[in-house]
Amino acid sequence: METTGARWSLAGLLGLWAVTRVALLLFVFKVYVFPGPDVTSDVSAIYQGWYEVLRTGTFPQEDVTWQYPPAAALAILSPALLFWLDYASAFFVLAFTADLAVLLLLHYAGPRPGHSLRGAWVWTVGVPLLGPTVYARYDVMVTAVAVAALLAGARHPRVMGALTAFGALLKVWPVLLLVAARRRSAWVSAIVTAALLAGLFGLAMPGAFAFLTFQRDRGTEVESLGALVFHVARHFGWDGQVLLNYGSVEFLGPYVDVVSTAALALTGLAFGWLLLWRFRAKRFLPHTLADAAFVAVLMFTTTSRVISPQYLVWLIGLAAVCACFRGSRMGWPVALVLLASLVTVLEFPVWFAHVVASDTLGITLLFLRNGLLVLATLLAARVLWRGTVSAAAPAPLPAQAARTRETPLPS
Template identity: 75%
Template sequence: MRATGARRSPAWLPVTWCLTRLVLLLFVLKVYVFPGPDVTSDVSVIYQGWYDVLRTGTFPRGDVTWQYPPAAALAILSPGLLPLLDYATAFYALVCVTDLTVLALLTYAGRRPGRSLRGAWVWVAGVPLIGPTVYARYDVMVTAVAVAALLAGARHPRAMGALAAFGALLKVWPVMLLLAARRRAVWGSALATGIAVAGALVLAMPGGFAFLTAQRDRGTEVESLGALVFHVARHFGWEGTVLLNYGSIEFLGPYVSAVSTAALFLTGAAFAWLVLWRLLARRFEEHTVADAAFVAVLMFTTTSRVISPQYMVWLVGLAAVCLYFPASRMRTPVVLVLAACLVTVLEFPLYFANVVASDGLGLTLLFLRNGLLVAATLLAARALWRATIPRTLPAPVPAQPARADETPVTS
């Protein structure tokens, strides 16, 4: 960034953040009602119900909607830190503070020599594009841990490993931050932190890993890539239904299990590609860890059986860290992800009824949002591969023997 831009950005960043976050708070506090389904019921009903169970010293094992690793209990219990507020208001306040913390981290880091404030701007602009849903889920808290881990990576590898492990125990996906980590200190710290935190939580409250069964039994959610098959098939006589299942609106009926299996196959293929990339990669730069994490999470989000709106904040956070490095190859995929965030708030909650009905508007929004994610994934993977894996050098041309009629040159 130019010096003048660097001077202006810190002044406008907090102003823009305050204005956009005030709007989000007004919506989740229902001062103004955002059109579409009530996105705050997850906090006021589901989270608060889990809170009541967790306070008794056990995980909500009998609730199939509890599909989170054991450290998620800390996020659900966190509103208890603000006893003067009701549960929902305390939760929104904590999410807002966490959001501000991410901005502070990106701004502080972005002002270092050789760094950029573009990452802070991606965070400031990207979060409100997702709409009020982003403040009505605990994903901002998870993303904050992931952002802190990546920013710590270069100077404090042990801190990166510990934060990545803790993030994975909050919501699994931050484990992918370790994909391009090469220092043993990162992996050692991650392993030690994961064992210690998971062990402590499971010993304190039984049932910490019951979420694995619930995740296994999930179907195809209506916003996912695979769901497009059934949205179109409904117009040609497919006899399935749309119901609330395992905490999300899913398709149920003929061939759903086959499409869900295909989604798992795509996820497995993405994992295989990432393993192959890691084995072949030779050029590691300071931004490679962030770029690789962004690509990995893009792949797993796009191929997932569920693409909930709040998943987009994961991508926004990782995109912000990528652009914190001026040399990152992820600029075009980041723009596509931000565009997908804007379409996401249109498909949920604004026109979610149209999505569920599989009408023309709903189909258009889903094809556009998921198409942007697919494009971002392919471009990001291609950029990562080209930046880190050297091309095979052409074989040297063998020397031609001198012809008999040629006189050798002597000195």
């Protein structure tokens, strides 16, 4: 009976994944039109433009919208593998393949002792909540690398280190996966891999690190936590503007630099909390690596000057890895991330015009989405701290307790 139930559960998982992914493909290939602005334009215009520059052997260092570390070039160039398809179609197919790879990784890990198929279910349910944006950005590819790194962490720390370094050179944030890594081999592997890859890109392609300047100069994006200040302030006479700037829709005007600086300060506080946790943590269990990575990425996403919809793909992937471990207590934060993903697709792309206009609907959606992320961050941090720092020591066995009572105190 248990085997039959497991088969039905697996059939349901695969069936739901197939149905939802076909729907996403139908939207990105424009068989059906998804509400709101066209989310695929980044692929056909921006990514393809970068592709034309990158294939010449240089980075688009004159383009301020290029804000990614050097290995991102591999993701942008990857559609060349499917040379019989046009660029956009090839990109969508590869994004779909990365999505499938994550499912297979989580499904492979599920039957192991101490693991569960819940992670595969979280991924299957969570991704379509973001709509076609998932397949129209390369973040799903980065997330696949991050999921592979975390699942390899316990048994193969060197593999984890190498994959983490590669992921960080794709889009920086996977470096946070190492926050709870205790094996020296993981850190050495990450440092060596990062140094080798960065050196190769630096020598082979001019402009490999121009992205550092472009990232520094970004402002406050309209979907971020800090942007709520200006959404409300516009109703009280604030005379700033909403413009396309550095590749995203941002607020420009009085006090924007103050809010951007405050966001950076919050990120600094988050980093300080993570350092404090790392020094105070005493109890490391098999799921701690995933839980800590989830908390770290939540903190840096929520406090960022930019919270683009595709950032939720990272959180869904890490949430799925947490759910993959039976011992993880991240259930509520995972559920809140899934709810935030559902609200995200409403604020972008469905009703993004209302967000840009700072009207009641737009502000409500942002308060709800960002509020869910803040709550998820606080709850996840509390769970991590209580499970690793404040956790009570295990009670002694009866025989040990008896021996303790019988042992005389030194005089």
